[in-house]
Amino acid sequence: MIIQDVAAPGQSGDGEAFVRRDHMLFIGGKQVPPVSGQMLDVEDPSSGEVLGRVAEGDKADVDAAVMAARRAFEGPWSEMSPSERSRIIWRLADLILDHAGELATINTLENGKPIGDSLNGEVPFTADVFRYYAGWATKLNGETMTVSAPGNWHTYTRREPIGVTAQIIPWNFPLAMLAWKVAPALATGCTIVLKPAEQTPIGALRLAELAMEAGLPEGVLNVVTGYGATAGAALSAHPGVDKIAFTGSTATGRAIATAAIGNLKKVSLELGGKAPTIILPDADLDMAIAGAASGSFFNAGQSCGAGTRLYVHRDVYDRVVEGVAEQGAAMQMGAGIDPATQLGPVVSKKQQSRIFRILEEGRDDGAEIVCGGFAPNREGYFVSPTIVGNVRSSMAVMREEVFGPVVCAIPFDDDGLDEVARAANDTEYGLASAIWTNDLSKAHRLAAKIKAGTVWVNTHNFNDVTMPFGGFKQSGWGRDLGAQALDLYTETKTVAMRLP
Template identity: 70%
Template sequence: MTAHIDASKFLDPRVAAFVSGRHAMLIGGQWLPAASGRTLDVLDPSSGKVIAAVPAGEGADVDLAVKAARKAFSGPWSSMVPAERAKLIWRLADLIEQHVDMLGPINSYECGKPIGDSRNGEVPFTAETFRYYAGWATKLNGESMTINAPGDWHAYTRREPVGVVGQIIPWNFPLAMLAWKVAPALATGCTIVLKPAEQTPIGALYFGKLVEEAGIPEGVVNIVTGFGEAAGAAMSGHPDIDKIAFTGSTEVGKMIARAATGNLKKVSLELGGKAPTIVLADADVEMAVAGASSAAFFNAGQSCGAGTRFFVHRKIYDKVMAGVAERAEKLRLGPGLDPSSELGPVVSQQQMERITRLICEGKSSGAEIVTGGGRAGDTGYFVKPTIISNTTRDMSVIREEIFGPVACAMPFDDEDLDALARDANDTEYGLAASIWTNNLGAAHRLAAKIKSGTVWINCHNFNDVTMPFGGFKQSGWGRELGAQALDLYTQTKTVAIRLP
């Protein structure tokens, strides 16, 4: 069911006023328009209507932001003791939590996700991420070594901030992805030039106001809005940015990696996925149905870890498929701001057209649509939750990341874990996977054979700030979250002293 309701009717007047107000970029503690004077429109994906305009930053704006970040890195931020830096990051976390009634609706308005997921999930997780890394600011220690060479030596390492970092974040989790990058960078003493996705810049700009309110020094966090091909490209190749962090498609990630070779800046990439959801014969069917449904349809399938390939044992295949199809058909589609909505729109016209094209390609190649199968309604960018069966490995719906509420189901007949792992690994991606079983031994053995950065067992799309997240193969470089994220923003210096 699709509910065609004007999303703006659910907006608090304060939220509506901020969204529709004049927006500027945060650069060196000042709120500035784009040097060119150009702007870009932000759309409500539930209606396709323009809800705001933000500066369309380009190379000149990136240059200005990088200079501000470099000045701050050489000034108050790098000289601040870690305990003071931790206090400021913690204060920022408190402000995020206190402003949930602004950040939650802004998030749902511009990206379309259900308001409960924003208010009760993404915003609290954003605050938690900043608190976690605030604690790390005082714990970035080196180590001493015992030297094998003759003579008396004192040798030790230092962990130092990498410098000015450029961070390019996606539109599917605008606030959480911001936190995954900004929080560890701040904890390590780096300064930042942040580019939010052009589809979802408003929450990042509101975050910029909280950065100021928290008392973080000018130039430490700079926010440049704009298109990827202009602002993002300028950041990737900028000679005075020391590190680039990107979350998005594998195609764009490769472009960023090539652009970064100019000054050999450090690069971390969290890219695409095509996660298998593997349901063994002994799995709890009810739990597997609920888990597979969430794996495929959470956030309208717009998650790099989405479970888009169902491998289900033939013994329970029909039951699982019937259960998932029933859940899909009952999902209430509607604007993210409508509290009754269970599935929001995808983010853009372009995204909707790509998803529906891939579904049509699957049908024309001989696949069967179990449920769903195309656009829902004629207003906004809604796609019916879709399950496809009778797929083969060469079909585009199996090979390509769809990034929508679409999953392909394939039965298997035996318990040969090696064969099952080969099928699950038959993709260029390796970001995530889930296994559904009551057999602990099979779960561990299969988890070891799956080539992905995360394997969930009897759950899917579970993240915790303490757990590193990232991909194998073409799903990226590096790990975000957990202690490992600190490695992305620090460099190790060795100091060796020959004692007289």
């Protein structure tokens, strides 16, 4: 996402105090201990230190949360007018900004990202998402139809909330991904059981408390913390859930889609990416180099839209690769809570190990590490900004979603764009892409050839709440954000009335 220059109030110390508690599940508007009594640790990826503990929810806890969501859906939430729902969602957005410093601190401590990115980017963006969908709550209309059948008819459609929704969100943008899912569901009148990532669950628990403070009825938003293999699997297969929304890996998305078959619940999936960044020789190279570096290394590369395949015209290849390497090397690496940090750690030891495994496989296959490719000698799960050259399309580093500050650099020669378009599309993914050029005709023609849900031109990682986001191919089903997200949480009912 684009980082906004927004001054946000709130005390960061409150966030650290909140993180360091033992946290229960949030079900029916109350903090509830897990049936098993088990807890799981939440780590600070900047140091490996245990920050706090959260309840390890399981199937029994999911059952209780789904029941609470069903009671709220059939009770107070369904009886509330759209304008009342809108005011609650808007108040929640206000509370998010009122507690921006606290939420940003929680976000950075459990995720590792730079505090500036949390405070000036993710938290304000989260509030913006809730405000946008607050406006939609009063605008979900049906339409009348003119039919051709004999007789007199009055026919119309209604847009109705789909019901109890399960939402499983990732760890890379914990608050923003929550808003992408929760806000449109609330606007349409659905109720929610949210399962945050086990690495970053604490911000979701705090936001659930703020939702109650905003006036959300008990049971409308429930948070079950725990592991994907247990709590997440139970939600995916639960017969009491009408719809499931997931953001995360393609492999997990397939498992969720399979589990949802049991009651044919509706499914939306925002999955992996392997975004190409294409730099044509006429581009403003200073801008393109800065954009490519940011697109690859922002959030330590932990973005499904990260530019992980850098296609550069051979005429400017050396200059671009050298420039991206210089920008990566200049990034200040450190704990996210340090205001000077520009590059934080990846989220866990497991993620760090996976990144280095893929890089080692690339070396074994003949790839060249142009820069980076190592773990700095410091605490925490850090990965230096890395450029990989001499790659082939068959290598894992070119095909797998690495989810770290790693980019493969590939030269191309074809001024007719066909060669680079074929290479860019040579992936199972189709989530995002970026083109750098000052030629308007080439920008439009190449954007049409790229098979991806988003094509950025002369920018990267630009998101706005009005812009639908989702993928082609194995990057998922459906679209988050924009008006299109409302379709994920509503059913269309047709009413045909014969008139005398």
